Amino acid sequence: MQSYGQEGVLDWAGPLLQGALVTLEIGLSAYVIGLLLGLVGATAKLSGWRPLRATATAYTTLVRAIPELLLIILLYYAGTQALNALLHEFGVKGSVEISGFVAAVGVLAFVQGAYMTEVIRGAIVAIPRGHIEAADAYGMSRPLRFRRIVLPEMLPNALPGLNNLWLILVKDTALVSVVGFQELFFTAQQAAASTRSYFVFYTAAGALYLLMTLASNALFTRAERHVRRGQPGT
């Protein structure tokens, strides 16, 4: 016998896992883009040109002083409209629909980039000045200097911060459910509402998030051991 509205709790296991996968996808995409934004931001903050430095400082300060949820809602609506306005400027007719995925990733990456900027800037500043000068004295080009000297020396300093930011990002992905993007928590809310098993589904969603954070923590610990090889006392 089929009765309306009596879905089993187990029927939602598949969608929930699917949602977890989407969460990982937007998390990873936003992380990579945020990392690039952070590199650009850190370069801007360390540059000698004042306007560039001021722009980067305004970016990191504002993003970090405004609540994430508010920022996500603001950017979610403003971002779409701003892009359309920009396209109109360039003479493109009509409006583009930004997919939920792109908007979610864009918004999270923008927020993430501000924190990344600070972590990367701090890690670069911690490199002894002499090492950079030595690289210059050897006649290394800037890309070579970055790849051979700056990057390997910066990573041990940056990795704890990067780990921290990834954990924050995984948890921040839940915020895009508020603007109606279907990820893990949004699915859990749907499941809870339709089966009326609120307790079960919020616990399940929490457990999946915990699994992700614990697993990535273990990975980052290994990565940190790897980049710190050859350093004394670790």
Added chain:
Amino acid sequence: MDFTWLTNTFYLGYLWEGFVNTMLLVAISGSLGLALAVLLALGRIAGKRPLQLLIRGFTTTIRGTPLLVQLFFFYDGVGRVLTQFPGVRDTFMWPVLREAFFYGALAFTISVGAYASEVIRGAMLSVPSGELEAARAFGMSRFKIIWRIWLPHAIQICLPTLTGELILLLKSVPLVSTIAVMDLLKAANIVRDETFLVYEPLLLIAGIYIALTLILTFGMRIVEHNFPGVRPAASRRGVLALLTGTRRA
């Protein structure tokens, strides 16, 4: 930009209510959360092994899951189960238990407790053991050592970090708008729904939040400066660095 709706007393009423609730949530969850954090930190350091493991599991779980999920867990999950118990509606607690505000405060208190307990635990472990030995040599009881020597010094060490935690608490308050608590964001959303303005209300409360962060930062800086035994140099930091602090996972 259209801010003419600010002359509407209804909307101003919403905003004021949202502001008051935001401040109340920070005050309640901040103070109760710090008290919880101290208890958790003490349990982690001085408790029996099973208690230590329990607390560790608790803090890991809270720190490893999104606050939004915890909020719904308490409000929709625990709240609904609680109302199904027969006697609950008759108890004196019912007027509190049916309010979404209560579940918001509960979730934030637990969250602050879990995050700050790690901070306080770290600070307690970095208090020089000689001080504790000296206290014991004076014949102080265990409780007195903790109350007079250990905690004050630990809090002095981690005060700037705790300020950061408080600002993070302030910044997570908008989450309660999702469980129908009238906070600033909820007020802004009502204005948006009724006036069809997309950004203006959001921009206004973004401004309010920046101002609140600044005020909280300066307020805490005064506390830090006047905390007994703090060397002035220790808390002399840039305003921008204080404003934004560092985030933790």
